[in-house]
Amino acid sequence: MKADIRVALVGNPNTGKSTLFNVLTGLNQKIGNFPGVTVDKKTGFCQLPDGRTAEIIDLPGTYSIYPKSQDESIVFSVLADKSKGMIPDLIVVILDASNLKRNLLLYTQIADMKIPVVVALNMIDVSEKAGIIINVDLFAKKLGVPVVSISARKVKGIDQLKTTIAYANKIALQQDTIDVEPIAPQLIARIQEELNIANPYFALQLAHQHETLKFLSPAESDRIEESEKEFSFHSQKAQATETIARYNFINDLLYDTVKKPETAQAETLSNKIDKILTHKIFGFIIFFAILIFIFQAIFSWSSYPMDLISDLFVRLQSTATKVLPAGPLASLLIDGIIAGLSGVLVFIPQIAILFALISILEDTGYMSRVTFMMDKVMRKVGLNGKSVVPLIGGFACAVPSIMSTRNIENWKDRMITIMVTPLVACSARLPVYTLLIALVVPNRNVWWIFNLQGLALTAMYLLSIVSAVIVAFVMKFILKARERGYFIMELPVYRMPRWKNVAFTMYDRSKTFVFQAGKVIIAVSIILWVLKSYGPGDRFAKIDQQYSQSQYTKTMTPDSLTKVVASEKLENSYAGVFGHVIEPAIKPLGFDWKIGIALISSFAAREVFVGTMATIYSVEGDADKLQSVQEKMHDAKNPDTGKPVFTLAVAFSLMMFYAFAMQCASTVAVVYRETKDWRWPAAQFAYMTALAYTASIIVYNLLK
Amino acid sequence: MKLSQLEIGETGIVKEFTDLEMSVKLMEMGCLPGEEVRISRIAPLGDPIAIHVSGYQLSLRRFEASTIILQ
Numbered sequence: 170m171k172a173d174i175r176v177a178l179v180g181n182p183n184t185g186k187s188t189l190f191n192v193l194t195g196l197n198q199k200i201g202n203f204p205g206v207t208v209d210k211k212t213g214f215c216q217l218p219d220g221r222t223a224e225i226i227d228l229p230g231t232y233s234i235y236p237k238s239q240d241e242s243i244v245f246s247v248l249a250d251k252s253k254g255m256i257p258d259l260i261v262v263i264l265d266a267s268n269l270k271r272n273l274l275l276y277t278q279i280a281d282m283k284i285p286v287v288v289a290l291n292m293i294d295v296s297e298k299a300g301i302i303i304n305v306d307l308f309a310k311k312l313g314v315p316v317v318s319i320s321a322r323k324v325k326g327i328d329q330l331k332t333t334i335a336y337a338n339k340i341a342l343q344q345d346t347i348d349v350e351p352i353a354p355q356l357i358a359r360i361q362e363e364l365n366i367a368n369p370y371f372a373l374q375l376a377h378q379h380e381t382l383k384f385l386s387p388a389e390s391d392r393i394e395e396s397e398k399e400f401s402f403h404s405q406k407a408q409a410t411e412t413i414a415r416y417n418f419i420n421d422l423l424y425d426t427v428k429k430p431e432t433a434q435a436e437t438l439s440n441k442i443d444k445i446l447t448h449k450i451f452g453f454i455i456f457f458a459i460l461i462f463i464f465q466a467i468f469s470w471s472s473y474p475m476d477l478i479s480d481l482f483v484r485l486q487s488t489a490t491k492v493l494p495a496g497p498l499a500s501l502l503i504d505g506i507i508a509g510l511s512g513v514l515v516f517i518p519q520i521a522i523l524f525a526l527i528s529i530l531e532d533t534g535y536m537s538r539v540t541f542m543m544d545k546v547m548r549k550v551g552l553n554g555k556s557v558v559p560l561i562g563g564f565a566c567a568v569p570s571i572m573s574t575r576n577i578e579n580w581k582d583r584m585i586t587i588m589v590t591p592l593v594a595c596s597a598r599l600p601v602y603t604l605l606i607a608l609v610v611p612n613r614n615v616w617w618i619f620n621l622q623g624l625a626l627t628a629m630y631l632l633s634i635v636s637a638v639i640v641a642f643v644m645k646f647i648l649k650a651r652e653r654g655y656f657i658m659e660l661p662v663y664r665m666p667r668w669k670n671v672a673f674t675m676y677d678r679s680k681t682f683v684f685q686a687g688k689v690i691i692a693v694s695i696i697l698w699v700l701k702s703y704g705p706g707d708r709f710a711k712i713d714q715q716y717s718q719s720q721y722t723k724t725m726t727p728d729s730l731t732k733v734v735a736s737e738k739l740e741n742s743y744a745g746v747f748g749h750v751i752e753p754a755i756k757p758l759g760f761d762w763k764i765g766i767a768l769i770s771s772f773a774a775r776e777v778f779v780g781t782m783a784t785i786y787s788v789e790g791d792a793d794k795l796q797s798v799q800e801k802m803h804d805a806k807n808p809d810t811g812k813p814v815f816t817l818a819v820a821f822s823l824m825m826f827y828a829f830a831m832q833c834a835s836t837v838a839v840v841y842r843e844t845k846d847w848r849w850p851a852a853q854f855a856y857m858t859a860l861a862y863t864a865s866i867i868v869y870n871l872l873k
Numbered sequence: 874m875k876l877s878q879l880e881i882g883e884t885g886i887v888k889e890f891t892d893l894e895m896s897v898k899l900m901e902m903g904c905l906p907g908e909e910v911r912i913s914r915i916a917p918l919g920d921p922i923a924i925h926v927s928g929y930q931l932s933l934r935r936f937e938a939s940t941i942i943l944q
Contacts, residue, residue: 233901269928270903274901405894406893409896409897412901444914447914447917452917541916542917545918545919545921554921653894657895657933657937660929
């Protein structure tokens with residue numbers, strides 16, 4: 170779709186910016202990346218009343234044009250970078266009408282960039298209820314820009330906003346907010362002259378941000394640095410002067426245009442809720458109750474749709490087997506691609522439920538209270554209150570959780586959070602644990618209500634959190650801090666979740682998971698299929714020859730003959746040969762070459778384990794697939810000793826390995842993407858593998 | 874007096890800051906000289922605290938609050 174004008178949405182966090190974006194664009198939106206950085210760029214299209222189409226860009230929420238995090242730095246780059254042609258024709262600044270003072274700081278900064286601006290006064294209904302009276306006409310006149318009162322949640326005033334966007338001026342007509350030049354007169358003049366910039370505030374911003382801006386050449390940046398030294402420019406002092414001047418302007422503006430109720434307001438509902446949710450004792454009880462509820466939901470609500478999905482794939486496989494002519498191509502499709510696909514899609518219900526619940530917690534404002542309550546504890550172990558969100562998200566999937574660490578401003582806190590998040594028991598480990606626990610832990614109750622298998626699973630989850638905390642604590646002493654950490658954060662007013670937003674997040678995250686993890690899993694399935702379908706030299710031909718001799722064909726049923734041939738072939742395939750090669754290394758952990766194949770293939774994605782076990786123990790694709798993998802593994806005997814392969818020691822050693830090892834190519838990729846340095850994922854891979862090996866050895870030898 | 878010395882429910886007016894870097898971040902968030910602040914709650918473990926300032930609720934650590942001098 171081609172757009173006639175480009176409109177950027179700018180505003181503080183928690184002002185309803187994304188709600189407005191959704192209302193303006195409908196589901197007609199896509200998520201991409203800003204060039205050169207890994208910040209999500211949400212764009213969509215909106216039909217204007219005059220028949221033109223506007224491209225709407227949702228810029229990351231920020232309190233100020235001075236960035237505190239990577240996401241926030243995008244706002245200035247987009248407004249300033251002439252080379253990429255991203256500069257919007259019009260900016261819609263969203264202000265929370267019930268909290269105008271702080272919201273207006275960003276407006277005054279944006280306005281001084283001299284790009285045409287329209288103000289959307291959001292949550293006008295909330296502010297009216299609170300008795301705040303805004304003289305909108307005078308407000309608009311004083312700013313010199315169109316101001317539209319809207320309620321994005323209740324979809325009020327949206328048509329008027331669209332009309333205003335359509336008929337907005339093409340040149341910036343807003344009043345100057347503050348006198349910029351006196352902040353650094355000579356420096357601003359110098360930069361304006363040398364870089365040929367008309368706008369003094371733009372020049373001042375270049376002075377502040379030149380080190381991180383990508384569109385300045387190194388020579389230009391060095392030149393600015395020299396001028397700063399010459400005129401002894403102090404960035405923080407200049408910013409302090411500017412901020413005070415801006416708030417003076419804002420206070421004058423609000424004095425004339427806004428009337429607040431004189432009498433003290435009755436205690437707000439939000440405050441009453443806070444009294445309970447951040448209570449000394451109830452606060453933690455409620456938090457843990459919510460966590461338990463989330464786990465229950467993930468495991469119990471998802472079981473029905475998950476069964477449905479896996480049944481569907483089993484049926485698909487059996488239909489494909491019947492319809493397609495037997496041969497390598499059919500085998501690749503059925504045992505490689507379809508098997509791999511089902512391994513991905515079966516996780517959708519769990520991921521969707523987890524993301525829906527997390528987005529409800531974030532949307533209501535509860536997540537920032539968790540951050541508030543947990544900060545002291547988290548700081549002790551080298552993390553940050555804000556690390557709680559990625560760590561909880563890690564129970565679903567490390568990939569989006571690591572992406573969500575971007576709002577941790579402190580570099581060291583963020584790195585430690587990234588390094589330990591993959592230790593949290595993600596949903597991909599769940600099938601591995603379920604399978605192995607069912608194999609060796611008796612299904613009976615202890616102490617009346619506790620199921621032994623359930624307890625074992627809970628223990629694995631607790632272990633993951635404990636190990637993440639310990640590793641974080643160790644890293645606190647290894648990593649050097651780059652800057653001082655701080656925790657200055659808004660506690661937004663509690664709001665009802667926006668259900669459409671929840672549904673969209675659910676859909677969007679599941680889609681990302683399927684495409685991100687799906688690519689890897691399918692690739693691995695295909696590679697694995699090739700490795701186990703072909704062998705070096707003429708080994709396969711020899712096996713076929715051997716078993717076509719009459720001594721076998723006459724004494725064995727065709728069914729068991731096929732199985733014997735298949736397992737002989739597996740042992741002689743590339744995968745089997747490889748498994749034998751690594752066997753000496755994993756023998757101390759209690760693993761044989763077959764488990765070795767599963768381990769190696771799981772380094773791409775843990776989910777592959779069950780599928781690999783299924784193929785290695787040559788299971789026919791019938792309905793009760795998981796059950797039969799379990800039975801096969803239960804019956805598996807060590808050919809030398811004749812004892813079962815999967816003893817308690819082996820199963821738990823294997824679970825330890827899966828608990829600690831970095832067996833996820835998608836996570837490695839996302840850690841690289843977020844840190845922009847391959848040494849981080851490399852270090853992470855190394856420490857996790859070492860932990861896994863050590864933990865497995867210890868557990869195996871203790872239980873043996 | 875420092876902001877960190879107030880109890881829940883007590884108010885004060887910001888006079889100045891002892892830490893330039895912190896002051897820039899606090900002022901951006903609407904916590905600046907002349908502004909009235911009220912301690913609205915304290916986290917269950919005693920740190921951080923939440924203050925009411927400029928019409929909304931802001932949370933900050935005790936150390937950060939100790940850089941804010943009240944009138």
